[in-house]
Amino acid sequence: MGRILVIDPLQRHESFLRQHAGKDHELDYPESVDACFKALKNRGYDIVLICFDEQHAEDQKILQEVQSQLVHTPVIIFGTHLEAETIVNAVKKGVFDCIVLPTSGEKIRLVFSRAIEHRQLRDEIDYLRHDQGFVYDFNKIIAESAVMREVMATLKKFAATDATILMTGETGTGKSFLSGLVHFNSGRRTKSFITINCANIPETLLESELFGHERGAFTGADKVRVGRLEQGNGGTVFLDEIGEMVPSLQAKLLRVLEEKSFERLGGNRTIVSDVRIIAATNRELEDLIHHGSFRQDLYYRLNVLRIHLPPLRERKDCIVPLAQYMLDKIVRDLKKKIVGFAPDVLDAFLAYPWPGNLRQLKNVIERAAILEDTDHIRMQNIVLSEKNALGVTRMQHSSADVKQQESVPTLKDLEREVILDALEQNGWVQKKAAERLGVSPRALNYKIKKFGITHRSWPRHR
Template identity: 50%
Template sequence: MASVFVIEDDRRWRACLREALQPMHSVVFTSENTTGYDLLAREAHEAVIINLEAISSNGIERLKELRRVLPYTPLIVTSPLGATEFIVEAVKAGAVDFVPKPYSGTRIKLAVDKALENRSLRDEIDYLRRQQDIIYDFDGIIAASASMKHAMSTIRKLAHSDSVVLMTGETGTGKSILSGAIHFNSARRRKPFVKINCANIPEALLESELFGHEKGAFTSANKTRVGRLEQANGGSVFLDEIGELSLALQAKFLRVLEEKAFERLGGNQTIHSDIRIIAATNKNLDEQVTNGAFREDLYYRVNVLRVHLPPLRNRRECIEPLSYHLLGKICRTARKRIEGFLPEVIALFKDYHWPGNIRELSNTIERSVFLEENRVIHAENVFLPLPARRSDRTDSTLKELTLREKEMILDALEACHWTQKDAASMLGITPRMLNYKVKKYGITHPRWRKNR
């Protein structure tokens, strides 16, 4: 139930408003006088309905005054003065809607519902922005090792610059999160932040994704599309896996860096977009330049402010605090109460090579949370691929781990009704890897034979 404040003298319109809005909303009435406006400034209400009929000579100024006092409260204006010029003035003064008299109860109810919905959406966006600021807060990023502390010290400095940033490091080391930290701690924080993964978009579509296209640019282009670079105007663009760009797209992107200008696919109008580029790659761009796979001139343009993110195996001091951080995040999403890990689990995590880095650690913990029925994660609910484990284990330990892996695969297959694709997703491995392990352990099921 929302509180709606109404400034209205006429008893007939008060009755109409009361009938239309109650009992869905709490309606507070006052007369059109100074006392009513003062009362409105002192009390909190979700929406305001103002009759400008009696004070049409100074109603617009009064509306402007209210907008200054209540910058986020939707103001709905009613008046028999329905001239276009008057409506435009009212909207410019801060009204979110203008309802001319005479109006029906249905019309005023629609105006209030729309205003409340828009306010709710705005509040939600503001909340998400605050949450996003928390997510990308530098102090919330775990850096327990010397190498990661050095990287974070560099990133903090880079955030205040407006130059191109290039982050290097293996897949899963946190480049995406840190690109957001750079943007949301920069002067562009209130402008758009657009992420583009060059490796996930087919080359035929990537040009349109980046630059947009005009209607008729190609067979399926039935309307004009604004590209991601244009959408990000004023903000930042995170170009993940920049090493995957084709040479043709590299040439076009070079112009973006040099002139901040481009044309849509199939168009001839030059579009200017004020953007900051944050690029990332897991490839060795120096080698790609030598091999002719990456333009040397583009390399010099993106390799301005460079920071390297070390792999998780080289910052083992971060593994335990990262594990607890990820556990809390995953448990909130899964609505489970798991408080921590047994010591042997942390030891197992620290002993593992983590080829997939933080992303693999997160997937491993998520699977463990799904399977765990106790308050702490037990080792039997931790699944890690055997080939990447350290090789200094005894034969009995390896045999025990092999049995555990097979049990984890069987549990996942059963939970997913023996659909291998879904089971692979649950386990955080590729369907091809699961198929390999199914054959390795001799796992069969009658349903698979029927589907062949």
């Protein structure tokens, strides 16, 4: 669930937006522009929507003011009278997306989901920075193990080139962050860095997302849409989960790599876009080629500069400093005074295989920090899915510690833990967690407020 500010003083589209997004997101609909600006200063938002139904200079001033106040918040313009020139100019000014009404509820939900994912990606990048003002710097990345130092040295060389990069590795190893590191240390650093997860976008919409479409290209295509490859001209486009792309789109992407050109869906005008492609996958593309689901010629075009990101279990020297950094960041957000980990917790971290890699490490620490009421994270608040790693560590505890851990929990504690586990397993998406628990989203939201559960990706004021 995200918190969305809608700047539409005449409230022309309120019922439509609430119908298609009100169940999944919290919509703020101030009655005036002044009230909107006041809300910008006093509240945190994941997305800002600005209505551009009437083409007035005031719209541009509102857009400029919003972007100046919320530098990292995705801004989306929407309306029924968006001309192609307006859309192109908005994209050039950094607008995240443009929605031409009327459109389907699925399209609205997709755009909002992608914008929130973009915002969350920025938050994920933050935890590998040493502070909020940190600029991508190879020398400040946490890479204590020999294998990660080698990866950093290789990526530094890659950043100095303009060639296509293929990143491989398990989910959660940091491919998204490191692609940004390459971009912001390359000659394209002043241009756009655009990320697209090929697995999260339905096949029917991915082509339009990448290449754009012309008016009338399909039912509901009332206006021109500028695709991500066109928006990224001069910059870098990161294609995550490239192995999930269908062969028909693989052929079009191959042309982009070879000729730097393409046509929008439903169009015949050739568009030239100079983009650098960084692709990533957690699958074996060679196996996909063997089974006929991935083009061999595209593989060769992507596999110019290849880098494999090792899983966290193969860079154990990084685990403790990463855990401490993540904890420092999390407790600042929670406003709690937790300074470190008990020794047995660090032993467990080093013994555990971390199948979810960095993402799992962060979730485990965040959950423990929420539950902890001392100044050190204790083993009783650590929950790992692999019980064998926990078993080895718990055997080393003193009898007093074992007795404390084996104390009977209260029903309230059990209920809270069940909710936390469901949220963690579903990426902290409340709707999915509610489905997993077999309760309504409203009931789950009541329990979340009752137990004081929070997460850094959720709006600060709920």
